[in-house]
Amino acid sequence: MLETGFMEPNNVKRPELDDRPSWNEYFMELTSVVAKRSTCLRRNVGAILVKERRVLATGYNGAPSGLGHCAEVGCIRETHEVPSGERHELCRGLHAEQNAIIQAALHGTSIDGAILYCTHQPCVLCAKMIINAGVKRIVFAGSYPDELSTNMLKEAGVELTEFSK
Template sequence: MLIALIGPPGAGKASVASYLGTHLGFHLLALTSATTPIRPLSNLNASTDMTALSSSKEMLDYATDRWNQCFVTLDLDTLADIEAFIKRPFFLCVEVGGPLLTRWNRWKEKHGEIRLEEFVALDDRVSFGPGSSTPTSPATGIKPGSSAMASSKSSSSLLTGGDGILGTTLSHTHTEHTSASSSLGLSALRRYVHLSIMNDHLTLPALHSHLSSLHLPSEERLRPGWDTYFLRLCNLASLRSNCMKRRVGAVLVSSNRILATGYNGTPSGLANCNQGGCPRCNNTLGNSGCGQNLEECLCLHAEENALLEAGRAKLAGGVGGGATMYCNTCPCLRCAVKIIQTGIKKVVYQLEYSMDEKTKGLMREAGVEIRQIHLDP
């Protein structure tokens, strides 16, 4: 596993890296130029191992050859770097964040006094790129040659080292490894973040307790187990829902193989619920709360849809273009929507039922033939 920590200034990336090294045995990987010495900070445990690598490509090869070991780095800070690593199944991108004022106070304790306006300008440059804040901006009052300008010049190096975890000011030759995508700042990297950690903790023990509860080295974070996998597919299926009341998804599985998926909404052939297809869900029958007027609802539940889809091929693909449903009583509204969804093309019944007209209207709309037959006594 290789965990890449990213985040704004003062977020506490160094503290997280220190925890991973001290408590979980992670090995620190750092990028450095040939002329830049590496000097660990005091907040990094002396027993924590560290390997210096000359480029992100070398780091990728190094970690790939040792994929079953645990590594952490704070030096993957460009879009090009993250996109190269994100393809690997052992890579986890973790963002560490925190409230602005909390991060400002941490930064002052670690790097010396800096005005709030100067820190905000620094934060903007890291988050949104160099063009987001200029040293002569009237909003910040930062002037060329000020202490904030000095901070901004070294901000990339300070953040590249995870709030100074390496304790070095990297030379311009080191920062040249960043691509043009680095001008987008931290905001460009967030699409690849697997986990976000909110570090609003005031003490290290509190942060460590929170990190312990996250189980960062868990294999589930790299390759989800079956339960997690199928539940995420349920959430994905729910995005197809057209029900005005709630988005629900379902997946039907046997021996870890998907039989069918389903989401809630009106049956095939009818107008979608979000297009007025279900009067109950659109409150045209009156305001229907949760569990009320369900007998009037035309929406299939996600679970029902999954069950119906599992047998749909047998029903809809028969000789003559679909199956026929025979029943001695006209189907109720709830059964009618299931009949429509399974692809049945004809319904034949004998006895009347209280909801006949609604059922017939629904089936006609969906293109299902329905007729009544009177049997001889």
């Protein structure tokens, strides 16, 4: 009998505990859903900040609030054929990691000691923000060719874990 006093139907299928995703799988699946909100023409990235198995903030890459999306106004980096990982300052968008950190700050949520889950490995710009924000661990799915980012995160003691299911 359920706490509400109603009998539970016999045909209700209860999930086996073995069928449940691990916490890392669960949070990485959430990053993929968040990435679907991305408005970037080149790469759809999603990030979530987690502490004590609770989601603190989410972020995806795209133009700042209230500004036209790249799909509407075009992409300077595409127009000038700027290679991936170079000349970040030419992009009108924010990265998913930056947006997650900003959202936490806007809502007064401390992310010190948090874990960042992200669809991609952070670039050096995001790595610097992640270090100063106090994030202690990053779990990412897709690697990103940014040796400086990796070196800085390691030097700062931020654990980098490439996710594999």
